[in-house]
Amino acid sequence: MTGTEMAIDKTKLEAQELHVQIMANGQLAASALLEFARGLKTMRDKRLYQALGYADFETYAEQAVGIRQRQAYNYISTLERLGAKYLEENAGLGISKLQLLAEIPANEREAFSEDNDLAGMSVAQIKAKIKEADDRGQQLSMLGTELADAQASEQTYKKAMERLEAENAELSRQLAEKQVEQPESPPAELDAETIEAIRRQAIEETKKTEAAARQELENRLAKAKAKAKEKAAAAEAKAAKEKEEAVRKAREEAAAKAKAEAEKAAADLLAQRQAETEEATRRAEELAKQLELNGLEGATEFKLLFGQLQAAADRMADIVDELREAGHPEKAEKLKKALHGALLALTEQMEG
Structure with a gap:
């Protein structure tokens, strides 16, 4: 090999x-x-x-x-x-x-x-949690960007103030030098009153610039806070809406399920009642035939009473259904059991 x-x-x-x-x-x-x-x-x-x-x-x-x-x-x-x-x-x-x-x-x-x-x-719950965390991260990132912009504006403001203060100091130094260099009888255009007016004007302009810069910073910070608050409120509203929608959907599904179960129970009960009625009718017809064949008295009256009994039983069953549809299932169930018990008792009596 x-x-x-x-x-x-x-x-x-x-x-x-x-x-x-x-x-x-x-x-x-x-x-x-x-x-x-x-x-x-x-x-x-x-x-x-x-x-x-x-x-x-x-x-x-x-x-x-x-x-x-x-x-x-x-x-x-x-x-x-x-x-x-x-x-x-x-x-x-x-x-x-x-x-x-x-x-x-x-x-x-x-x-x-x-x-x-x-x-x-579950896997779906973990996936939802990750999405929720991602959404919060994006909101925090946006807020961080806005705060960074505001901080940058504050730094710009500080630098502007430092520059203005330096310019003001330089202007004061130049004015001081002028006062030292000027002769005992300075020219009329550069007297002490004029110099003081220039100095005051420079100070006033510096204060105005400082106030404007401060106001701009406060405005930007206020806008950033308002925007962040608005986004947070929108996120909470969205979450509340999604929760409300989920609850609504769950209720609709529960209602639909309950309705389907009620309809099935009603259909089963109707089928059972029809089967019992048919059986009772069959027995009654057989009994009626026997009575007719035997020529017993009361056969006609028995038929009449049996028809009334059957009609009464059907009407009582309809009442049970009406109560259930009207939102009284407990009362309907009690009447249903009572009717069923009465029919059983009658059957046992006839068979005995």
């Missing part, structure tokens, strides 16, 4: 052994989730499936392992994004939940896991 053949056999042996491990770990479910994902990743990365006669990893996953290629890649990507330690510690959650957790940023994943009972939640 040549060295090449030995290398091929060695590779094929490694691939076969790994395939056996993958199949065994796949059957062990959550307890072997880490090894199952590791095996798939190694099989893909080292292309060991080729030694088993498969052209690509996707074909190997579907035909040899018995899972869809998307599922195989889900195991691998979850392992790569969560890491072996996290996957092993939380293997009991199952691949579907772990895949959702892999979508959460690493710096937020631990807090999300601590704040939620992941083991007791």
Whole structure:
């Protein structure tokens, strides 16, 4: 056997052994989730499936392992994004939940896991929680941007104030130099009164600029706070509306279910009553025939009374239905039991 053949056999042996491990770990479910994902990743990365006669990893996953290629890649990507330690510690959650957790940023994943009972939640509930967290994150990001803009405006304001103060100091220095350099009899256009007026004007302009900058900053901060409050209120209103819609839908489904059950119960009761009526009619007809055949007196009267009894029973059944439809199911049930008991008692009396 040549060295090449030995290398091929060695590779094929490694691939076969790994395939056996993958199949065994796949059957062990959550307890072997880490090894199952590791095996798939190694099989893909080292292309060991080729030694088993498969052209690509996707074909190997579907035909040899018995899972869809998307599922195989889900195991691998979850392992790569969560890491072996996290996957092993939380293997009991199952691949579907772990895949959702892999979508959460690493710096937020631990807090999300601590704040939620992941083991007791369904995949849909975890997905909803992640979406809710994403929505809050976007709102906070927008608010952070607005606050950053406001802070930047504040920094701009501070720099403007520093510049104005520097200009004011420079102007005061120049005025002081002018006062020192001017002769004992300064020219009329630069007397002390004029200098003081210039200084006061400069100070006044500085104050106006400072007030305008401060007002602009306060306005921007107020707008940012109002906008953030408006967005928070909109988010709360949306959540309340969604909750109200869910409650409404649940009520409608419950009402529809109750209606269907009531209709079915009414139909069953009607069928039972019709069957009992038909049976009673059959017995009465047989009895009437016997009476006629025997020529007994009272047969005609019996028929008349039986018809009245049947009509009364039908009317009482209608009353029961009317009470149930009018929203008095308890009263209807009591009357139904009373009628049923009376008919049973009459039947027992006749049979006795």
